[in-house]
Amino acid sequence: MIIAVRPGAAKEEVRVFASALEKQGVKIHFSEGASQTVLGLVGDTTGIDEEALKAHHLVEKVIRVQEPYKRANRLFHPEDTRIEVTGADGEVRRIGSGSLGIIAGPCSVESREQIVNIARDMKKAGAGFLRGGAFKPRTSPYSFQGLGVNGLDFLLAARKETGLPIVTELMAIHQLEVFDEVDIIQVGARNMQNFSLLKELGHCRKPILLKRGYANTITELLMAAEYIMAGGNDRVILCERGIRSFDSYTRNVLDISAIPALKKQSHLPVIVDPSHATGLSWMAPSMAKAAIAAGADGIIVEVHNNPEKALCDGEQSITPAAFTDLMGALRKYAEIEGKRL
């Protein structure tokens, strides 16, 4: 961290300020130029509060050279992290470090029959994981809020039937008690900075699929992962799912450049959700291919056997047939990119 001291500051005052900083565990290097004094902070600056520094009357500018995250940082963990999950069929599925994870399924679980049938189709087409919402975050209190615990039961039935590990969203801490058999817990975009929830998930022994908030920076996403990892849970999967912009053609703008950015900054696997990002089923396959081309470790995609009758977000779901076609294309892309699928 580098601090540019305000021109004209009294030397003595700067010394006092610097020794106060040193008490926070860093070493200070002074550079006293004719017109500008610069302080270089050496050591672990993750605990130093940038905002507080900026408020100090001696401080003109503050520049972080090191990133504020540690456990999620590739600098301190150069090898890719790979998440491994063993399904009910004893088979191991992998995401990251050369393995593509394909997570597919409907937006909401609607019935036991529906989810079991889709799960069978997904497995046949080559998906590695089954997704499906039981607790649904909905903008309106009057919209369908998901089947809740019943939905979870139906998902578990599909898991038993097909062996596919299941991924589903947790909306509140108290729901953890019914998530015992869930394989991967999803944190939705709107909860990415629900810090109480993140802390709790740090004590959990399951992989967490952490979705980027639709107006959160790369750094904020990694700080959210850091919250989980700081609690002891290192198995975090990052998920880009679109950011807000001024254009309404797609629901959000899928930030494909977040993939190489996150892969460079962090060792955690990065997947992409083309369905929620665009909100348009016809666009999901091309965005899924672009994601793999850009280096993603997998995708999470909405598939519904009858998108027109979907209880939520049908517009963004592709059919099982379209998913099968997509898997065919992704296999070719995986081969070019040297990834296992």
Place this chain on the structure above:
Amino acid sequence: MIIAVRPGAAKEEVRVFASALEKQGVKIHFSEGASQTVLGLVGDTTGIDEEALKAHHLVEKVIRVQEPYKRANRLFHPEDTRIEVTGADGEVRRIGSGSLGIIAGPCSVESREQIVNIARDMKKAGAGFLRGGAFKPRTSPYSFQGLGVNGLDFLLAARKETGLPIVTELMAIHQLEVFDEVDIIQVGARNMQNFSLLKELGHCRKPILLKRGYANTITELLMAAEYIMAGGNDRVILCERGIRSFDSYTRNVLDISAIPALKKQSHLPVIVDPSHATGLSWMAPSMAKAAIAAGADGIIVEVHNNPEKALCDGEQSITPAAFTDLMGALRKYAEIEGKRL
């Protein structure tokens, strides 16, 4: 709600689709043009899922004419809502319907002495409410997270000492048990779409200060209020606190136009937080004045007796002296606008 049917759709299919819609409790008016059939849905459409409609193969476009919120809607509740809170001193403070509410205090509670002293200064300067964070949402898990329950105790001491009602942020449902004596519960911007939390607050008997998320629309803010109101708690105060943009001069862009927009759409009081919006203490007073000029029902502003030593966000806090000056200016503005302060 108006539905433009896809050109070329079979008449019979459209009829079947329309009667399915009617089963959801609305009446359908047909308009069959030469090239375009249009369906008009009459009745209460708040429960109809716009996304699901758009997914239907017969549907080209959907247009909401009515807003998707009901209890927060000025249409069904033309008079301004006024929130009244009685302080420990027996005095009633008001926000809305002609009364300006001024909420002031430090970002975080740091000690009993600090908060009691600031509270006395605030009261003397004319503030109606004391704010202070005990549970703090921080981007980094390594930053100061607030004093928690101790912080709450110090706030209550200041409340007892000065009579000022207190406003403080709730981050998780389970904290409700220690919020018994809090006068107004704040929901932070990052939790604006934490729907589990909102639902729970719907069953609560205290006023809720609901901050707009930094990337949420006017409609989404009103839908978040609707979540609380749908549970039976009508005492919601809306708070604009800046939205994200491409410019980093200020932390966020204070959306002053949200004030008349929210006042037109809803009967709920609207206040503004110039401190978090801009992140710059020198800018807070001019933004506070602009807010009142634009029709706001109050402000929530950060005041710290020693901004440079603030444990968080010192850069955005004004001094008690600056706050006293600001109150002087606001009184003149209130008079012009015909508001009580």
Place this chain on the structure above:
Amino acid sequence: MIIAVRPGAAKEEVRVFASALEKQGVKIHFSEGASQTVLGLVGDTTGIDEEALKAHHLVEKVIRVQEPYKRANRLFHPEDTRIEVTGADGEVRRIGSGSLGIIAGPCSVESREQIVNIARDMKKAGAGFLRGGAFKPRTSPYSFQGLGVNGLDFLLAARKETGLPIVTELMAIHQLEVFDEVDIIQVGARNMQNFSLLKELGHCRKPILLKRGYANTITELLMAAEYIMAGGNDRVILCERGIRSFDSYTRNVLDISAIPALKKQSHLPVIVDPSHATGLSWMAPSMAKAAIAAGADGIIVEVHNNPEKALCDGEQSITPAAFTDLMGALRKYAEIEGKRL
């Protein structure tokens, strides 16, 4: 400007790099810490290309301490600039340095009668300048593009009739030949970074009303002003007119905080266009008041005697009666803020 050198860089290489920089006219102060070398550049760094520096393999981060603009910078010109224009009636109108400039008129000039009548109403209500579009930038090539030279003639007729100085938009350099009698030349938001046009206007002897692009930063707006000033024309009026966001309630988001930001960074007058920013006539008066409360030096507002029949943008125009009311309110605000109106 401060350069953090990449850790591990060879000392000799850094010396060579530094002396290359010194050839660009700055002095370099070295700070060699144990883990990080920092270079401080002293002198005029406005000509140093930050992007090129960042590309250098020795460079880790670059921080500008000084702003990249000089003539527009308040640092080198602490007193407020005031723009004075003498009308055809011999009266002097002022914008800036304590004087509020009120510019009003229709979006487009539609006929001689229309513009002369509105001009009379505007003058009577107390406006200082008449605005009206002759050359109109329109999103669609099939929309009304303005009356062109005829429109200019009608504007000049209104100028002669009322004495009000006129403000109108220039869209291309070659139009300058017919702008001889125009008092203030407007550069539209879409042309804010039309650098060829800006350079040409630097050689012009008329005040330039420079509108902020709807996705341009504070710094970019000041750099656009710098283009004009670098050519020798110091009479630039900055105009905030809304920025793009994710919300479509208003056409753009009026960035009220740009007013104090621009006033702090620059000595140039700053006015606000509430009509184009919001696109909603009912919202324009409250935004105009907020602008003055936040320290603006004036407003430019659309007024049309028959908004419903306006050939463009009627939705955002207020009536002459509403304008008269607004002037009444602004006079009270001007008094509180100690401004002349």
Place this chain on the structure above:
Amino acid sequence: MIIAVRPGAAKEEVRVFASALEKQGVKIHFSEGASQTVLGLVGDTTGIDEEALKAHHLVEKVIRVQEPYKRANRLFHPEDTRIEVTGADGEVRRIGSGSLGIIAGPCSVESREQIVNIARDMKKAGAGFLRGGAFKPRTSPYSFQGLGVNGLDFLLAARKETGLPIVTELMAIHQLEVFDEVDIIQVGARNMQNFSLLKELGHCRKPILLKRGYANTITELLMAAEYIMAGGNDRVILCERGIRSFDSYTRNVLDISAIPALKKQSHLPVIVDPSHATGLSWMAPSMAKAAIAAGADGIIVEVHNNPEKALCDGEQSITPAAFTDLMGALRKYAEIEGKRL
């Protein structure tokens, strides 16, 4: 176009309003419901001013069913447009309709030797077109503005030497006189809504490479193309080059979803500029691959033989060696996608 009439409007008034609309060349279908009257406008509505309609007191909402562009619209021109350019070597290069166009070269032309050498490298690696800036749009008036006419001469020398068609940016209409031998004229992002320039290019017989403004919608980009096409020049290449967002990790956010969106709405070829979008050379190759995977018709990429010494934007240029590698990868992607390269 569908107009929802304001509830309670007098029938007679609506009739008068409708017949006024019919005079603009459309037919009106009435739908009078119990609570809502809806007008359906049939025919060519591209000339109808949506903004003016919205201002009318009888109008509640307006919904465009048809897009406001005609010549750029795939609806009226279902087959892909292919741009063909014959180089000085007699070879034909193609962009669109199954042919990938690869445009490569430095940000600025710096010397005859530099551009001729790069051109040779580009041709050898398989590029189809040479890019290079002679007139440079720069944020600061004090930055290098390009070599101007000399730069053009050097480009033409490289064209003669290698046979590669050249692509270079035009910043002002008067420069057209020296663009005689330029093969493709580029319109920069900042000039995308410089309507005077677009109109002039409509009368030009050369292909236009039209870059999307960094805060412009899909529709606005197509309307800018429509400006050119309305003048008679149908050879427009659309170029996505990143949009502004709240995150500063990359310079802009490359909107990969714009590719399928533009291809669906329009028949014009769509290419992508990964260099300007991200501003990071290490990210350009993965973004180029993502673009082709998403269906782009080509890329325009910055290559510099010595990025560290580049006079502008070195940070975003890749080396000729990296470009050769990229071409190898793109050939595999082209094959999978069934495109010619």
